Amino acid sequence: MHNTTGVKPSSGSMLTDPKARALLFQVLSVCTVVGIGWYLFHNTQTNLAQRGITSGFGFLNNTAGFGILQSLIEFSPTDTYGRVFFIGLLNTLLVSVLGIFFATVIGFIIGIARLSPNWLISRLAAVYIEIFRNIPPLLQIFFWYFAVLRAMPGPRDSFALSDVFFLNIRGLYVPEPTATPAFWAFALALLLALGGAWELARRARSLKITTGQEFPVFFSSLALLVILPGLSILVFGKPFTWTLPELRGFNFVGGMVIIPELFAITLALTIYTAAFIAETVRSGIQSVSHGQTEAARSLGLRPKHMLRLVIIPQAMRVIIPPLTSQYLNLVKNSSLAAAIGYPDLVSLFAGTVLNQTGQAIETIAITMSVYLAISLTISFLMNIYNKRIALIER
């Protein structure tokens, strides 16, 4: 800064110097936060000592001693609380993955239907969206669980779909695949076909860039994907045998059962989240300005290419960030499973384990950090993706 008079400007008091003030303010706020933290910590220590609770994570190695309704990995009541944690985590992830898959499929269909030129279809989609996104997800879960699935008939009068699927009060019975020795050959063939298709797409792209020639990637990949696994079935035999559920006495034997808790929560979260995804998809597609469509048409692109090269890439740029936050919401909403007793992370670990061991702080902290880790990972990946696809402007 120029100082023409050569007189040193008066420094004033420390309090009017912005830098000193900022420093003071920061020191004060850090002290407040640390102070509150220490106060809570101190209280907790005294309270724990008074109640005779020993803190620490040693309890994870103790025997759990209770059964679990559904577990994806082997579990017996003699296993440890640590294993209970993993079972809860896996069950949470199972609901999340199923929910995300179905909600994406239904959400995209409804979002596109909402923009359909067919008046009836677009109204129907709007009605679906407005009904389901304005009803609390917990209420929807309870409705499907208590009013629908718990009101199903017993195994003897179950609803049957061509004697393959059965729905009754104990859940949905579906055929169970068992891998035969030929399974590995089949899996290898499938992998080879996928790899081949990928390589084909890469070659076709470079061919197009260097010579401008088109190569029918879609049909040749499809042929690859049908022929290779088909050959493996012909040579080595079927990769799976299916065991059908069968009514014996009072219950079904064979097949897999999807317990009503899992069914209800997946159904409710799918329907609920799909309504939000549909809105995201609609606004994403609408955000591509009409000029883009017109420009693409005037370049002579066919409708197929117009969608694939112009509309979808631009719409996806708008759709993906809110879509990820919908996925995150679904993962967080999967914790509502606790309310109907589906053994997810919250109900197993922050519920049953907490009640049995009394280790409130540890169990809640572990549960929260799992959700936090999932959220932060996804938003971290999202940021990277956003940076990659962001428009690079002048």
Add this chain to the structure above:
Amino acid sequence: MTTHTFKPSLPPPPMSVGPAAWIRANLFSNWFNSLLTFLAIYLIWILIPPVIKWAFIDADWNGTSRDACTSGGACWVFIKVRFSQFMYGFYPEHLRWRVDLTVLLAIAGSIPLFLKAMPKKLPYGLAFGLIYPIVAWVLLFGGMFGLAEVQTSQWGGLMLTLVIATVGIGGAMPLGILLALGRRSHMPAVRVICVTFIEFWRGVPLITVLFMSSVMLPLFLPEQMSFDKLLRALIAVMLFEAAYIAEVVRGGLQAIPKGQYEAAGAMGLGYWRMMGLVILPQALKLVIPGIVNTFIALFKDTSLVIIIGLFDLFNSIHQATVDPAWLGYATEGYVFAALVFWIFCFGMSRYSMHIERKLDRGHKR
């Protein structure tokens, strides 16, 4: 000189105007569209008539017990008999006028805020926001001015849902605004504290926060300090919502052009006056739709207090459906609950869209 008379314009081709043309253009423009139309009509045909038959034609409306439900449709008697419990919970019957009065005061007090011609909206709004909670507390809880005390454990139904949602959002607003300002601050320590706080609460599900408030809060506080269940839930909801409000407000702060900050600085305003007089009034107006949307999300999320055993609207209805006297009428109960939630949420989302359109006009050049 010959005069030239124009021939009268021909009517448009008959197939391009009128309902027939509309149907053709919108429902049967090509074979695929026609197929979709028939599919949609079929869908409506299998869904709507049974629902109308169940809910209206075969429904029972009059009576006082389940014996009145004989016609095989919906048993609305159940809702009728339990209606006051769904609205007020266990609030003593002869004191329910106090709840009604609180709601009336809220409506009457907020009408001026929606009037266009109302002068001095901001001071009025602030005064209302400061005075009304005190009045509402005195009316609902009582224990002074000769009003009998009603413990919060007796609160319930729609009233409790509204209390949790409004107190949650109202309490979260000031904290949320501070957090948003902190997140945009130039001081690294303040920024880190605010970002950590916001990301923590946004990363965990509300259900774990409620669990935490019910089992961990008593451990965090000194022995002699004990909160009742409702207050604990309210604290949890407020902290949780503050993080969401902060992100909404941050969006508004980012939308204010840099020139506004610079102009305020050039006027010689300090930080707080710059924010309070120039930036926040503009930013908060921009984010009203976002705040309404957060409120809708919170309103739906209040149903989670069932986990910690509070009797909000949803839990009251759920408890009534498992009551042996009315077993088997769960569907009616959930449909009624869904209807109440839907009316509130849909109404608010329409309002938020209306505001969005109104604000949009002012900002488009």
